[in-house]
Amino acid sequence: MPWLWGVSLAVLLPAVAWALFLSPADWQQGETVRIMYVHVPMAWLAMSGYAGLAVASVLALVWKHPLADLAARELSPVGAMVTALCLATGSLWGQPMWGTWWAWDARMTSVLVLFFLWVGHAAITRAFEDEERGARMGAILALVGVVNLPIVKFSVDWWNTLHQPASVARLAAPGMHISMLGPLLACAAGFSLLFGTLVLARVRAAVMERRVQALELARAREADRIPPATVPA
Amino acid sequence: MSGAASTGRSGGLGLAASRRRRRMWVLLLCGLGLGGAAALALTAFQDNLVFFRSPSDIAASAPPEGRAFRLGGLVETGSVVKDGPEARFRVTDGAHSISVSYRGVLPDLFREGQGVVTLGKMAPDGGFQASEVLARHDETYMPPEVMDALQRSGHWKPEEGAAPPAASWNTLQPSAQPSGRPAGNGG
Amino acid sequence: MSAHWIHVVAAWGLVVAGFGGLTLGAALRHRVAARRLRELERSPRRVA
Numbered sequence: 001m002p003w004l005w006g007v008s009l010a011v012l013l014p015a016v017a018w019a020l021f022l023s024p025a026d027w028q029q030g031e032t033v034r035i036m037y038v039h040v041p042m043a044w045l046a047m048s049g050y051a052g053l054a055v056a057s058v059l060a061l062v063w064k065h066p067l068a069d070l071a072a073r074e075l076s077p078v079g080a081m082v083t084a085l086c087l088a089t090g091s092l093w094g095q096p097m098w099g100t101w102w103a104w105d106a107r108m109t110s111v112l113v114l115f116f117l118w119v120g121h122a123a124i125t126r127a128f129e130d131e132e133r134g135a136r137m138g139a140i141l142a143l144v145g146v147v148n149l150p151i152v153k154f155s156v157d158w159w160n161t162l163h164q165p166a167s168v169a170r171l172a173a174p175g176m177h178i179s180m181l182g183p184l185l186a187c188a189a190g191f192s193l194l195f196g197t198l199v200l201a202r203v204r205a206a207v208m209e210r211r212v213q214a215l216e217l218a219r220a221r222e223a224d225r226i227p228p229a230t231v232p233a
Numbered sequence: 234m235s236g237a238a239s240t241g242r243s244g245g246l247g248l249a250a251s252r253r254r255r256r257m258w259v260l261l262l263c264g265l266g267l268g269g270a271a272a273l274a275l276t277a278f279q280d281n282l283v284f285f286r287s288p289s290d291i292a293a294s295a296p297p298e299g300r301a302f303r304l305g306g307l308v309e310t311g312s313v314v315k316d317g318p319e320a321r322f323r324v325t326d327g328a329h330s331i332s333v334s335y336r337g338v339l340p341d342l343f344r345e346g347q348g349v350v351t352l353g354k355m356a357p358d359g360g361f362q363a364s365e366v367l368a369r370h371d372e373t374y375m376p377p378e379v380m381d382a383l384q385r386s387g388h389w390k391p392e393e394g395a396a397p398p399a400a401s402w403n404t405l406q407p408s409a410q411p412s413g414r415p416a417g418n419g420g
Numbered sequence: 421m422s423a424h425w426i427h428v429v430a431a432w433g434l435v436v437a438g439f440g441g442l443t444l445g446a447a448l449r450h451r452v453a454a455r456r457l458r459e460l461e462r463s464p465r466r467v468a
Contacts, residue, residue: 032427
């Protein structure tokens with residue numbers, strides 16, 4: 001487990017250095033383009049993370065795999081965070097470049113919906129006394145929300161939006177010079193590894209917490225069965 | 234909550250396996266239903282989902298007077314006039330163009346040949362009175378040296394519109410010559 | 421354009437804070453759970 005953190009940082013830290021210090025500025029955006037190296041990976045993680053949530057939800061609902069519910073529960077707070085980061089870094093980028101912090105176009109609105117789905121799932125899975133019930137409601141919510149995923153992805157193609165279309169739509173002919181595409185992909189890889197490691201660490205902690213709960217429950221039951229010892233005065 | 238002992242692997246006719254298969258079908262049908270409903274809803278609301286209209290849209294069906302809406306397109310080359318606090322320019326989509334008048338600070342990236350989205354109302358003279366102007370940059374990213382090289386070789390004039398197809402420059406390694414000095418090899 | 425450095429710093433700062441915070445949280449959860457697990461598995465008769 002610690003080595004996963006090591007691998008993640010070994011990929012991420014050089015990628016960050018490349019993006020921040022060794023890559024060129026953009027001809028029109030200048031140094032502000034360096035926000036792209038966090039904004040785009042966060043967007044990609046928000047969406048691919050949600051796809052992972054959907055997979056876990058199917059596994060939970062159809063196969064009833066015990067870890068599926070646990071993984072989904074630990075995934076949504078992290079997914080919510082990266083989506084929030086996507087929105088926040090997007091606003092920080094949009095204000096100087098477009099002239100506004102926000103616009104209700106199809107791309108930004110659908111990503112906001114994605115954020116609400118993440119938060120909704122995190123809340124629902126923690127709202128019920130009966131954890132299994134909360135997990136099932138969460139899985140259903142996650143799958144209902146899958147319809148939003150293609151909407152987010154194709155929003156810039158299907159409708160007029162302020163947000164520009166994808167630069168890296170096809171890896172074959174990206175609308176981005178290779179001196180900038182390199183650091184972008186490196187940062188995406190680094191942040192993806194970090195995301196995965198973080199979720200795994202949370203799942204591991206949750207499994208341990210479950211075991212603690214089970215042991216404490218067993219102890220309490222034992223204590224009830226053993227009559228209280230009479231202490232000689 | 235787990236069903237009877239799963240013998241799903243052999244022949245798939247164990248009780249748990251058929252329950253599982255039924256759940257999968259339910260899920261699939263719900264998914265299709267939901268997807269279909271969403272597609273219908275989105276096509277029905279097309280008009281409300283567009284963030285801006287193009288000059289051609291306006292030419293085809295003029296919006297009601299006094300109603301605020303967003304007009305988007307490219308800033309027409311050579312059309313920008315700064316007259317004191319007021320800026321005037323034309324927004325074009327290649328087929329039609331509309332004259333826009335605006336008082337306020339223009340965004341950093343505003344320039345001729347750049348995309349623009351502007352909020353406002355139609356004026357009685359057929360022009361557009363803008364209360365907000367946003368720059369709408371495209372999806373191309375390149376270093377200044379590459380842009381210089383494209384300009385100097387005549388492949389691109391930014392004030393006229395979008396960059397040439399990405400494949401022609403996204404791996405371009407311009408020779409390290411500061412612009413202003415004559416190129417060593419013919420352009 | 422260089423006036424926008426503060427946007428760049430803020431964006432990166434938020435990302436570092438976000439991931440850093442969640443990582444610390446996970447590490448803390450792990451430590452607490454591991455300690456409790458050790459206690460429980462060590463002394464079978466004690467109910468803390």
